[in-house]
Amino acid sequence: MLEALIRQRYVFLSVFFTVLALGAVYIFGSHKKYASRMELLVQNARSEQVITAGRSEAPATAAEVSEEEINSEIELLQSADVLDEVIDPGWSKTSPSQRPLDEQQRHEGAVGSLQDNLAVTPIRKSHVISVQLVSRDPHQSTLVLKKLLDVFLQKKLQINHPAGASQLFDQEAERYRLQWQRAEQALSSFQQQNGIVSITEQEGGLQKQLFDADTQLRDANVEISELTHKVTADNDQLQALPSRRPTHETAIPASGSIDQLRTRLSELNLSRTELVSKYKPGDRLILQVDEQIAQVEATLKNMNGSYYAETSTDINPTWQAVEQDLSSTRTRLEGVSGRRHELADQITRLNSRLGNTEEQTQELNALQRRVAETEANYQVYAQKRDESHMTDVLDEHQLLNVAVAQAPTFSLSPVRPRPKKDGLLTFLTAVFLGGFGVFLVENSRSTIADDSELEAVARYPLLASVPVRSRLDANSHVDDLLA
Known part of the structure; x- marks a missing residue:
């Protein structure tokens, strides 16, 4: 690296001083x-x-x-x-x-x-x-x-x-407040006109009354059936029981009848005697008298030892009790039947009222929903209004x-600029760019610079090397030789 830097010292120095000059121009020539x-x-x-x-x-x-x-x-x-x-x-x-x-x-x-x-x-x-x-x-x-x-x-x-935003929420809150007020007034008027305080309680009361009336109606039906069978049984019992019963009986011998029969028998015998004197024994008149005599004798024979009975009677208490119970049962049956008809009419009226209540329920629920919706909308916009005022x-x-x-x-x-910091950065940048320029020049050259490069290229041992002399030194050496 040192040899390359020495060989390309002109490149390094030119880049180095150029960067330093540009840095100096920036540091000392630019505006603060x-x-x-x-x-x-x-x-x-x-x-x-x-x-x-x-x-x-x-x-x-x-x-x-x-x-x-x-x-x-x-x-x-x-x-x-x-x-x-x-x-x-x-x-x-x-x-x-x-x-x-x-x-x-x-x-x-x-x-x-x-x-x-x-x-x-x-x-x-x-x-x-x-x-x-x-x-x-x-x-x-x-x-x-x-x-x-x-x-x-x-x-x-x-x-x-x-x-x-505040004006918007104020307007909307006031609009929904008025709608809420009108909805509450409509609900109150409907309740007053129909006498409804609570539709749920009213329906519950009607359903309870309807249940009680239906229960009483079933009880009345059962009681009517029971009383009807009881009336039938009492009638049958009255038909089977005598209305009166004997209370005293007196026995009297039948002497008067026997005397009459004996007198009659004597008269018949006398009449036969007269007829026998006048007619033959087989005559029809004699035969009739004989037949009458036989009947009287037979009757007289049957009445020997007979008595006449004198009997006293009174009302039968059992028949009387049954008859009184029947009358009471019929009266009770009429009362229960009347109660049954009244309960049936009451159930009809309650069903009608319940049907009307169901129709009113829909309208009441609609009014209540309207009140709830307008109240909810008002609460929302009222909160938004308060939040908006707080935001303001x-x-x-x-x-x-x-x-x-x-x-x-x-x-x-x-x-900017900062002389010390910028000067240091300029110096370091100049060194870096100068070294980078040397690196580029060294990598782009195609000549041999030293013995090691020549030996690596030739692949033969290097015996000697002749230093390259400058042209000025070579000319001086030639002049010396010529002299």
Whole structure:
């Protein structure tokens, strides 16, 4: 390496001094640049308000700041809207067609220069963003950086809380409050007209009454069936029982009848005797009298020892009890039948009322749902309205999720050029580039420089070498020989 450096010393020295000269020109000939620096802390002390149709709940604890959030703040800080307002306040409010061409070119050049001199970098392993602006004037750097900070914070306020959000939520909250009030009035009027306090309790009461009436109706049917069978059994028993029974019986001999029969028999015998004297024994009249005599004798024979009975009767108590029970059962049957008809009518009325209640339930449920929906909407927009008012208060006090950890600084010490540091870097760069030039020249040459290269190329032992003399030395040697 030393031999190559000696052989190519002219190349090394030319590159070395050229770099030193360029470094000296930069160090001593360029304008001094001054930097103003500030630091922003990204945090979640205040979350951004989300405008949605649903209810948004504030997080209980602040979440960790992500890399995406830090990069978003960096991009917002370097956005065209922010830089345009820094260079020319109110630039975005002017229509592009109304801007002169030279003014547009000047503005774009100023914005480009600001972008070139602005360095926004996140500090590693932290939530801090470092912002540095370099210019020729230290006062200008500080003023521009402060202006950049003000425009950036104002842009954050516009993004976090869009204009007109408070008025929107106020209007919507009031609109839904009125709708909620009208829905409650409609529900109250419906309940008063139909005498409904609670549709569930009313349905429960009707169903309980219907159940009790149905139970009583079944009991009445069972009782009617029982009483009907009892009436039938009592009628059968009345048919089988005598209504009266003997209470006293007196026995009287039948002497009067026997005497009459004996008298009659005597008369018949006398009449036969007369007939026998007048007629033959086989005559028809005699035969008739004989037949009557035989009948009277037979009757008289049967009545010997007979008596007449005199019997006293009274109402049968069993028949009377059965008859009274039958009358009571029939009366009870009529009462139970009437109760059954009344229960049937009551069940019909309860079913009708329950059907009407079911129809009213749909309308009542619709009114209740309307009240619940309007109340929920009002609560959502009321919460949004309160959050919006709180956001306005926070905006007034500049409370954002980005805090200024370090305000823009002012320094009279230039950041470029720095003679000591830049001189050292220039020297090291000159050495490196000179060595690199020697390396390129050595690799591109096609000549043999020393004995080792010649022996490596020839592949034969090198016995001697003749040093190369310069042309001036060779001419002097020739002159000496000629002299």
